[in-house]
Amino acid sequence: MKTTExxxxxxxxxxxxxxxxxxxxxxxxxxxxQAAAATAAGLGAHGFSEIKASRGESAYVVDVGPFYLASIxxxxxxxxxxxxxxxxxxxxxYYDGIAQDTIAMAVNDLITVGATPLVVQAYWAAGGSEWFxxxxxxxxxxxxxxxxxEACGIAWGGGETPALAGxxxxxxIDLAAACTGLVNPKQRLSLGDRLGAGxxxxxxDSSGIHANGLSLARKxxxxxxxxxxxxxxxxxxxxDALLAPTLLYSPVTEALWQAGITPHYCANITGHGWRKLLRxxxxxxxxxxxxxxxxxxxxxxxxxxxxxxxxxxxxxxxGAGFAxxxxxxxAARTVEVAQxxxxxxxxxxxxxxxxxxxxxxxxxLRFDEGxxxxx
Amino acid sequence: MKTTExxxxxxxxxxxxxxxxxxxxxxxxxxxxQAAAATAAGLGAHGFSEIKASRGESAYVVDVGPFYLASIxxxxxxxxxxxxxxxxxxxxxYYDGIAQDTIAMAVNDLITVGATPLVVQAYWAAGGSEWFxxxxxxxxxxxxxxxxxEACGIAWGGGETPALAGxxxxxxIDLAAACTGLVNPKQRLSLGDRLGAGxxxxxxDSSGIHANGLSLARKxxxxxxxxxxxxxxxxxxxxDALLAPTLLYSPVTEALWQAGITPHYCANITGHGWRKLLRxxxxxxxxxxxxxxxxxxxxxxxxxxxxxxxxxxxxxxxGAGFAxxxxxxxAARTVEVAQxxxxxxxxxxxxxxxxxxxxxxxxxLRFDEGxxxxx
Numbered sequence: 001m002k003t004t005e006x007x008x009x010x011x012x013x014x015x016x017x018x019x020x021x022x023x024x025x026x027x028x029x030x031x032x033x034q035a036a037a038a039t040a041a042g043l044g045a046h047g048f049s050e051i052k053a054s055r056g057e058s059a060y061v062v063d064v065g066p067f068y069l070a071s072i073x074x075x076x077x078x079x080x081x082x083x084x085x086x087x088x089x090x091x092x093x094y095y096d097g098i099a100q101d102t103i104a105m106a107v108n109d110l111i112t113v114g115a116t117p118l119v120v121q122a123y124w125a126a127g128g129s130e131w132f133x134x135x136x137x138x139x140x141x142x143x144x145x146x147x148x149x150e151a152c153g154i155a156w157g158g159g160e161t162p163a164l165a166g167x168x169x170x171x172x173i174d175l176a177a178a179c180t181g182l183v184n185p186k187q188r189l190s191l192g193d194r195l196g197a198g199x200x201x202x203x204x205d206s207s208g209i210h211a212n213g214l215s216l217a218r219k220x221x222x223x224x225x226x227x228x229x230x231x232x233x234x235x236x237x238x239x240d241a242l243l244a245p246t247l248l249y250s251p252v253t254e255a256l257w258q259a260g261i262t263p264h265y266c267a268n269i270t271g272h273g274w275r276k277l278l279r280x281x282x283x284x285x286x287x288x289x290x291x292x293x294x295x296x297x298x299x300x301x302x303x304x305x306x307x308x309x310x311x312x313x314x315x316x317x318x319g320a321g322f323a324x325x326x327x328x329x330x331a332a333r334t335v336e337v338a339q340x341x342x343x344x345x346x347x348x349x350x351x352x353x354x355x356x357x358x359x360x361x362x363x364x365l366r367f368d369e370g371x372x373x374x375x
Numbered sequence: 376m377k378t379t380e381x382x383x384x385x386x387x388x389x390x391x392x393x394x395x396x397x398x399x400x401x402x403x404x405x406x407x408x409q410a411a412a413a414t415a416a417g418l419g420a421h422g423f424s425e426i427k428a429s430r431g432e433s434a435y436v437v438d439v440g441p442f443y444l445a446s447i448x449x450x451x452x453x454x455x456x457x458x459x460x461x462x463x464x465x466x467x468x469y470y471d472g473i474a475q476d477t478i479a480m481a482v483n484d485l486i487t488v489g490a491t492p493l494v495v496q497a498y499w500a501a502g503g504s505e506w507f508x509x510x511x512x513x514x515x516x517x518x519x520x521x522x523x524x525e526a527c528g529i530a531w532g533g534g535e536t537p538a539l540a541g542x543x544x545x546x547x548i549d550l551a552a553a554c555t556g557l558v559n560p561k562q563r564l565s566l567g568d569r570l571g572a573g574x575x576x577x578x579x580d581s582s583g584i585h586a587n588g589l590s591l592a593r594k595x596x597x598x599x600x601x602x603x604x605x606x607x608x609x610x611x612x613x614x615d616a617l618l619a620p621t622l623l624y625s626p627v628t629e630a631l632w633q634a635g636i637t638p639h640y641c642a643n644i645t646g647h648g649w650r651k652l653l654r655x656x657x658x659x660x661x662x663x664x665x666x667x668x669x670x671x672x673x674x675x676x677x678x679x680x681x682x683x684x685x686x687x688x689x690x691x692x693x694g695a696g697f698a699x700x701x702x703x704x705x706a707a708r709t710v711e712v713a714q715x716x717x718x719x720x721x722x723x724x725x726x727x728x729x730x731x732x733x734x735x736x737x738x739x740l741r742f743d744e745g746x747x748x749x750x
Contacts, residue, residue, distance in 0.1 A: 021504040021505075021538075023504075024504040024505060024507050024508045024538075025504055025507045025536055025538060027507070027510075027513075028507040028513045028517070028536060029536060031513070031514065031517050032497070032517050032520075032534070032536070033533070035517045035518070035520065035521040035531065036497075036521070036530075036531035036532065036533060036534075038521060038525075039521055039524040039525055039529065039530050039531040040530045042524065042525055042527070042528035042529055042530055043493065043528070043530050045528045046491055046493060046528060048493065050530055055533075059533075060494060060496070060530070060532030060533050062493060062494060062530060062532075064442075064493075064557060065441070066440070066441050067439075069444070069493070069494070069555065069557075071446075071494050071496055071532055071553065071555045072496060072532075072533070073448070073496040073497070073498045073534055073535050073551075073553040074535055075498065075500060075535050075537045075539070077537055077539065078539060078540075078541060078542060080542060081541050081542065116421055118418065118421060118423065118437060118439075118444070119435060119437060119444070119446050121435070121446055121447060121448040121553060122407070122411075122448070123448045123450065123498065123551055123553075125450060125500075125549055125551070129396040129399040129400055130396075130399060132399050132400045132402070132403040133399045135402075138402075138403045138406070139406065142403070142406050142407050142410045143410070145407075145410065146410040146411070146413060146414055149411075149414040149417065150413075150414055150417055152417070153417035153418070153420045153421060154414065154417055155411075155414050155415045155417055155418050155425055155435070155437060156410065156411035156414040157411065157435030157437075157446055157447075158408070158411060158430075158434075158435050158447070159407070159411075159448055160448050160449055160450050160551065161400055161403060161404055161407070162450045162452055163396075163399075163400060164450070164452065164453060164549060165453075166453060166456050166544065166547070167453065167455060167456065167543060167544060167547045167548070167549050168542060168543055168544070168549060169541065169542060169543070169544050172541070172542045173542070174500055174539060174542050174543060174549055176448075176498055176500070176535065176551070178446070178448040178496060178498075178553030180444065180446045180555045182439060182444075
């Protein structure tokens with residue numbers, strides 16, 4: 001499904017040009033991670049302890065005795081800007097969809113450690129009280145948020161709806177979700193100590209761009225003749241395609257548990273694209289032999305932003321929203337369970353002893369350890 | 376300590392004039408609360424259930440079997456704007472202090488239900504990658520965040536540091552904290568079913584404005600001859616006084632538990648000022664006979680913004696950061712325990728059968744049910 005011939009000639013549009021400079025953020029992240037690690041001792045006074053291996057993973061895990069407690073906060077990022085612009089162009093509200101995106105950002109990270117998401121807290125910081133006066137938009141946000149919670153069996157506990165004039169821009173909203181869950185029973189913990197050579201890599205389909213790479217997507221919109229209204233496929237505009245909500249993968253991980261399958265490791269494929277497959281701290285080689293189907297909007301973006309495969313796969317999800325590393329004997333059943341939950345899936349590759357690298361065989365691409373500095 | 380004579384003549388500066396119009400936000404909040412309540416059924420599939428009485432309280436509580444799980448997300452609000460302006464005026468960074476404010480907003484709410492805060496997730500959304508390039512400011516934020524976690528025995532689990540150009544204003548940062556804790560053992564739950572006539576009201580000191588009423592404070596700065604550099608007391612500028620970090624009350628609630636005291640109810644005094652004392656859903660009359668000492672900055676604000684007592688006490692904390700409703704026999708010991716933890720406290724009033732009202736006797740003020748629509 002991947003389209004390689006460029007139909008227009010453009011300079012390559014890199015993620016860094018698109019406005020996010022990780023070189024400036026990453027030193028703060030590292031110093032925050034060190035300071036955060038130092039606070040773990042405080043749990044001892046309450047009779048609890050952290051699971052150290054969860055530091056740097058997608059969710060933080062604490063041993064509270066009968067089970068593990070997992071928590072996370074995640075933000076939507078700049079996808080709200082696309083929703084706002086499409087609302088202006090079409091008169092529709094897309095806030096039901098981006099509500100799901102926001103929850104998916106948190107839920108899909110939380111489940112990587114083996115947790116069942118239980119409670120979501122909403123963080124909706126608007127540029128001013130008047131944001132909330134658009135009743136249709138507010139209703140769509142509430143309805144989408146509720147639906148996404150219901151799809152995952154999560155209780156929406158409450159949240160915060162500040163009006164932050166002077167911090168958040170007028171007419172905009174900063175959406176984030178905090179999610180808490182339990183790893184229960186404890187043997188569901190999937191921090192990767194069980195990962196080993198011979199394991200299979202099952203990739204779950206994405207629905208499109210999800211909520212990573214939107215800075216690039218927005219920059220690209222400026223280049224397109226009809227902007228967000230440029231057709232990606234007949235009848236589907238670029239803006240509508242971008243706004244396909246992120247898939248929620250917790251129904252799959254819950255169904256896997258019911259089916260007796262415990263993943264050895266999981267990776268939510270978000271920022272850094274497929275480089276996230278290198279996330280596990282130990283040295284393994286990951287070989288991909290089968291590519292997932294590619295959502296049309298991602299093929300369109302690669303073509304129009306003139307990204308080579310290396311740049312595309314290291315920035316966008318390229319059709320793979322979530323990776324499950326499972327025992328080889330569980331691989332086919334994992335695919336079946338995902339499909340029963342309505343999520344496309346395939347056995348896409350395998351784990352090998354060897355240097356830390358990701359090889360995407362059908363594309364002749366290789367990423368090594370140096371290409372994912374941050375965990 | 377309260378100063379009542381106005382030293383300058385100004386029109387009254389109300390909270391609504393200062394930029395936050397709750398009439399626009401509140402309908403969304405109500406509709407979100409209804410949608411959120413509907414999601415609770417999802418917990419049943421995981422074998423858990425919500426504690427319904429926590430809906431509308433300061434933190435959301437789920438029964439997970441051996442104990443209760445409590446969670447919350449809270450934002451700092453506009454205090455960061457004061458920190459930014461004071462940094463410009465003085466060359467100092469105030470981000471260590473506002474880090475504590477942000478954590479206090481979450482922790483002081485979480486403990487109202489009887490929970491021990493265990494994990495904080497940081498949400499730091501900047502207006503662009505370049506925010507993080509100011510190493511001193513970033514270091515102060517990290518150091519203050521760590522210190523506040525350590526003061527409460529909380530593990531800083533991780534967080535999210537997005538660069539949100541186009542959503543968050545350039546040069547600004549939106550700070551929030553998500554906090555998860557446990558009510559353990561379950562009899563620590565303090566959702567208010569034990570509150571009754573005859574209980575004592577113990578008020579814990581605030582350190583100043585904390586993190587509510589900052590829109591008003593900023594508006595007032597524009598009126599002052601020297602702005603934020605106007606002295607509040609000799610050697611203490613208005614800006615410095617505003618930026619006194621919010622006190623963290625979880626060491627007090629933990630020490631109370633160790634001392635065998637379980638509050639019947641708690642109220643974190645934030646937005647809506649002392650009207651928060653009316654938060655409990657049932658009908659009780661609350662009579663205050665003793666006022667706490669007033670931080671100089673709040674007396675200064677009342678005077679310069681020309682607020683009458685009714686407006687001041689319904690907007691600002693006026694010296695009381697947190698209210699503990701305890702059995703009368705525990706009142707004196709509660710004060711002692713708080714003082715041992717370094718927090719000023721006094722038995723300030725009592726709970727009575729009668730109409731839902733708050734009477735602040737020394738000021739001849741009465742607030743009734745209609746003055747706190749939202750829980």
